[in-house]
Amino acid sequence: MTKFSRRQFAGGILAGSATLAMxxxxxxxxxxxxxxxxxxxxxxxxxxxxxxxxxxxxxxxxEASKRYYTCFFSNLYLGGFRNYGSIGHNYYGLAVNRGV
Incomplete structure (x- = not known):
């Protein structure tokens, strides 16, 4: 039986999947x-x-949710300087500006 390293296996998978896109x-x-x-x-x-x-x-x-919440600036929410909605984001900008 031939032994394959993880690197060889991953390379084979990548090469095989690339041919599917051709x-x-x-x-x-x-x-x-x-x-x-x-x-x-x-x-x-x-x-x-x-x-x-x-x-x-x-x-x-x-994505299943319409909004996502980040940890960025969450310290301001925890300190009472911002409300919870201020650390939430929706996908509207991605859809309109980037076509995602």
Whole structure:
């Protein structure tokens, strides 16, 4: 039996999955990226993929909630300087400004 390292296995998976995308790229289809999870990290990733590609990549963001809440500035909420809604964000800006 042949032994594979994790690196060889991962490389094989990547090479195999890349060949699945080839037929759509050969016919001129726009590449697509699906981001699962729209918290601070997912929303930021979706935003910058769409922004940096200049619209060349179709970005879809999958998230169950309509809003997400961040830890950024949560200390101001905990200290009573801001309300809870101020650390919440929706996806409207991503949809309108970036087409995500």
């Amino acid at each position: 037929p759509s790229l050969a016919f001129g289809a726009r590449p697509r990226v699906v981001v699962i999870g729209g918290g601070a990290g997912g929303a930021t990733a979706a935003r910058y993929i769409a922004k940096d590609s200049g619209g060349a990549i179709d970005v879809t963001l999958i």
